[in-house]
Amino acid sequence: MEDYIVELTVNGERISSPVKPEESLLKFLRRNGFTEVKCGCEKGECGTCTVIINKKTVKSCIMLALQARGKEIWTAKGLEKQELGRKLQESFVNTGAIQCGFCTPGIIVTAKNYLDQNPIPDKGEIKKAISGNLCRCTGYKKIVDAIYAVAVENQKSI
Ligand code: FES
Numbered sequence: 001m002e003d004y005i006v007e008l009t010v011n012g013e014r015i016s017s018p019v020k021p022e023e024s025l026l027k028f029l030r031r032n033g034f035t036e037v038k039c040g041c042e043k044g045e046c047g048t049c050t051v052i053i054n055k056k057t058v059k060s061c062i063m064l065a066l067q068a069r070g071k072e073i074w075t076a077k078g079l080e081k082q083e084l085g086r087k088l089q090e091s092f093v094n095t096g097a098i099q100c101g102f103c104t105p106g107i108i109v110t111a112k113n114y115l116d117q118n119p120i121p122d123k124g125e126i127k128k129a130i131s132g133n134l135c136r137c138t139g140y141k142k143i144v145d146a147i148y149a150v151a152v153e154n155q156k157s158i
């Protein structure tokens, strides 16, 4: 089938690339060098492929690249350009919340979008917010601690 041209913005950078109609946004992003968006289940269940699109989290494996035309997308790597994203990345390292790291980009993206809307959550709220992201290694405690540390910092600055 014929290729379509998709133009969108990823981490503030304009991308234009031909796509097959059936190509997922996940495959499109990885093919264009955004390999920090991880490919797990490809069924919308594990959350490793999560990105932010127009201020909402989306599992990119269950969205077509064509549906993302003209949208503004942020991945975990691009979040280093934003203060809150950078703080989360540092907090994950400082708290030891990363083991194999496969789930980390998706969880940081989810946490960033959540804290943008709810900057001072408690630990229970954080657990709920990341419930769509699976981690095989950590048992979640240090992940929740890392996000909570940023929430505590947010509270001090308000
Ligand atoms: S790869 Fe998308 S949710 Fe698992």
Ligand code: FES
Pocket (backbone or CB within 6 Å): 097, 098, 099, 100, 101, 102, 103, 104, 134, 135, 136, 137, 138
């Ligand atoms: S750190 Fe390995 S899956 Fe989460």
